Every structure is written in C-alpha cells, then in structure tokens.
Amino acid sequence: MALTLRDVAQAAGVSVATASRALAGSGLINQATRTHVAQVAAAIGYRANPLARALKTRKSRLIGLTVHNLENTSFRTLAAVVQQRMQALGYQVILSISSDDAAQEREILATLLDHGIDGLISVPTGANGRQMTDLEQTGIPVISAVRHIDDAHLESVLAADFEGAYAGTRHLLELGHRRIGLIVGISETTSGKERLAGYTRALSEAGVALDPALIHQGRYAPETGVEGAEAVLGATPPPTALFVANHESSVGVLRVVADKGLRVPDDLSLLFYEDTPWFQWLSPPMSVVDSGASELANLAVERLLQRLDGAANSGREFRIGSRLVQRASCRAPKES
Template identity: 45%
Template sequence: MAVTLIDVASAAGVSRSTASRALSGSSLISPETRAAVEDAARVLGYRPNRAASALRSNRSHLVGLVMNNLLNATFHTVAEVVQKRAAASGFQVLLCITDADPAREDDVLAMLGEHGVDGTIVIGSGRSASASNALLAQGRAVVNLIRSVKGSSASTVLADDVTGARDATAHLIELGHRRIGYIGGNEDATSGRERYEGYRLALADAGIPVDETIVRKGPFTTEFGADAINSLLDAPEDMTALYAANHEAVFGILPTLVGRGVSVPDELSLICHEDMPWLAMWQPAITVVDNGAAQLANVAMDLLFQQIKDSVEPDGRTYRIGARLVERASCAAL
C-alpha cells in the first residue's frame, strides 16, 4: 500500500495540514517540526505527488537556474546557494546550461515556462529580454544575475565590477607598475564592459594612457586565456603586471605562465578577478578581486522568493554587491 501524507503526519505527531505545510517549505512551520516531518517522510519512503500539488496550489515548487557554463567558479557557488535555499523552502532546482548561446537560452526559458516553474534565475548571454519577459507575463518570477539584460523587466543582481577592477589596477599602480596588461571578456558581457572600464579609469587616475597593444579581449574560455597570455608574452613591449579580468581565461593563463617559466611575482605581478579555492593554494597564492559570489546568489534568491511567496512585483531595479581586493603573494613592488 502506498504511503500517504496522513501516514507521515501520524509518524511525526502532527496534523495532515501541518505535514503538508512542512513539506512545501512554509515559513509558518518551525525548523524542528519541519525536520520531524521530513525525517518521517524519509523513513516511510513518502514521495509527494508534485503534479497533484501543483494543480491544487497553482505552484510547482520548481525553480529554474540557467547558466552559461559550469567552468566558472562563481557559478558553482551560485548553484550551491540556490540549491540550499531552494531545498530549505521545499523547492527543487532545474539546472540548465546554455553555453552562452542566445537561441538555446531562449529555448530553455520557454521550456521552463512550459514545465511550470515558479521562478527562474538567469545567468545568461544578456540577450534574453523577450524570453524572460514572457515568463513574467505568465506570472512566473525572474531574476537576472551577474549579467544585465537590456529591455528586461526583471530585477537584476550584479557585482560592482567597475570598482573591483579599478581597485585591482590601482593596487598594481601603487606598487610602481605602469605597463599593466589586461585580459578580459568581450564587451557584449556586463563583466567585459565594466571590468575594462574600471581598468581604464584607474590608469586615467594615475595619468597613464591605455596601451591597446597589451590589452586582450575575448570569449570566456580556457583556450582564449592561453592564446591571450602567449600573445602578450611574445609582444615586443614587455608588461610588468597583468590584470586577468576574464575568469574562465584564468584556467589557461596560469598553466601557460608555469609552462613558459614566468616567475610570479618576480617577473610578472598578477591579479585575477573572481576567487576560487585553488587560487589561494596556487604557488604563489594569487591576489584576487572577490566579487561576492555567495552574496550575489543570496540576494537573487531573496528577490526570487519575494516574487514567488509574497507576490511582490518585479520593479526592474539593479542591485549591486560590492567587490573587495584580497591581497596574497602574487604582486610585488617594481
């Protein structure tokens, strides 16, 4: 005989309605009661009928998480936070990877709408306004994260990339560097535009013109990182420092520096944008701009749940999370 919600409620010592609220993530239920109900459900092997629940409540308890790739360490942190926050509220997460392809992104967003997700967080190409606005029109919550989307009516959560990049470049200038190379993303991405702007502003603050011969912009890939650092190292004019603003490119930059025998920081001072555990374990430990990945994800989930649980209308505002420079051992005075 199939285990029912009444069986779970009886085993947990609560009413059927309390058990239902506990399993649906209601904020009205105490953590202790929720844990007791979840333990009873687990022991009895109870699986709620999501389809029936969705029909009754007009809520699927599904959240979509759309990402460009799984290489970026910030995206890993976002996924962990979203999963934990969703599970704590009785939601399941549908993870979708688009490879930053706008057409695939539109298809994924349409698919999530067809599956009745209650809300979606989008880390995308920045070109999905029509698809995300269609979800909003269906009464589904949407939050854009890390990349802005022109024309989107959804709220957006961004890192303060201009300040982070400006602080990183200024730090190198304070150490006496004037020839500071730059490897960043293309300017169709928010981080590509804003990190380059921060780099440019810091140089301008010090009266240093941008030298485009030591600037490389390209896709968010390991291969681009390797190609970019090789071309900079082969250039006739040497750089004494490098600001690596393209996070995915770092996976190509660091091994290439090791392979070519470049000593950091003796021959080249280095700052990377976006932290991840192995940058602190690299030899030498790499100075980074911490973009606040966990904070970005938590604010995005706060905004998403406000729309889902409290019926708060999205206002199209942009929320910023401050960056901070984490000094380690990869920079030296010139």
C-alpha cells in the same frame, strides 16, 4: 505504507494545515517553521506526490536555473546555493547550461516554460530579453544574476564589477606597475564592460596612458586565457603585471606563464578575478578580486522567494560588493 502529510505534522509538532503551508513555501508561515518542517519531512522520508500537488495547487515546485558553464567558480557556487536553499523549502531545481549561446538559451527557456516552472534565476546571455519578459508576463518571476539585460524589466543581482576592477588595478598601480595587462570578457556583457571600465578609470586617474596592446577581450573560456596571455605578454615592452578579469581564462593564462618560464611574482605579478579554492593552493598563492559569489547567490534566492510570495517585480538592480584578497602573487616590479 507511504508517509502522509499527517505523519509530517505529527513529527514536526505542528498542525496538518501548518505542515501543508510550510511545505508549499507559503508566506503565511515564518521562515524558521518552513525550514523546520522541510527538514523533518526529509528526515522521516516523506515525499509529496508532485503531479497531484501540481494539479491541485497549479504550482510545480520546480525552479529553473540557467548558467553559462560550470567552469566558473561563481556559477558553481550559484548552483550549489540555489539548490540547497530551494530544496530545503520543498522545491526542485532544474539546472541548464547555455554555453553563453543565445539560440541554446532560447530553447532552454522554452523547455522550462513547458515544464511549468514556478520561478527562474538566470545568468542570461543578454540576447533573449523578450523571452525573459514574456515569462514575467505569464506570472513566472525571473531574477537575472551576474548580468543585466538592458531591454528587459527584470530584477537583477550583480557583482560590483566596476569597483572590483578599479580596486584591483589601483592595487597594481600602488605597487609601482605602469605596464598592466588586462584579459577581460566581451564588452557585450555587463561584467566585461564594467571590469574594462574600472581598469580604464584607475589608469586614467594615475596618469597612465591606455595601451590597446595590453588589453585582450574574449569569450569566457580557457582558450581566451591562452590567446590573451600570448598576445598581451608579447607586447613591446611587455607588461610587468597581468590582471586576469575573465575567470574562465585563468587556467589558460597559468599555462602560458609556465610555458614561458616566467616566475610569479618576480618576473610578472598576477592578479585574478573571482576567487576559487585552488588559487590558495598554488605556489605562490594567487591574489584575487573576490566578487562575493556566495552573497550574490543568497541574495538572488531571497529576491526569488520574495517574488514567489507575491511581491511585485520592482525592476531594481541589486549589487554585492567586491573585495581585494592579497596573497603572494603580486609585488613591486623589478627595477629596469
């Protein structure tokens, strides 16, 4: 026989009403009880009838999550955290990949709306602010993660990209580097624009002239790393350090560095943006600016839960701090 809500309540030691509200994610029930009841329900194998529940409550218990790709460690972390936390509260997450394509993103948003999602966490392309606003106006809370959309009144959870790029560039300057290459995302994105600005500010404060030949901006893809490394390392004179602030480009950069026979950090200091476990396994282990992906993901979930509980859209911008993680891929440049 199928388990009922009464079975869950009995196993969890709560009333049927409390079990119902807890599994519905009601703000009338505290977080500890909601988590406890959800865990008990999962342990005994209880599954609610989503269609019947949606018809009764007008809530689907579906959450949309859109990211550009799953190559970026931060996006993978975001997906893992959102699914784990929302599933524990009785929600299911629909993960969609936009490939950073505005047209594809529009189709995804329309599909999610057709499926009656209760809320959305999105890493937006930035081109569909109107559609995001329309979702808000239909009563579906939207949290913009990683990027801010200028023409949409949304709550945004972002990394401290300017500060992170500034700190990373300052670190290389303090080691004595004056020819510092930069591979960064396109300036139409929040992260690309702010990381370039942080790099530029650090050079300016150190009295180092900006050399356009040392900067490569491109889409978020490994191919950008190949193109960028070939271009920047081919500058005259070449850089003594390279700051890879477009995470997806990391693999492409490492390939070019290996193909050129450059020794890290003896011939070239390498600094990456956004940490990933395999950076620690390389030889030498790679230094990074860690953007706090897990903290960002958890804050995005917290903001969405607040909105699902009835909080108004504040339109606020929330920031997660970044930190420099020094390993072994950066050192002072060799003397000429």
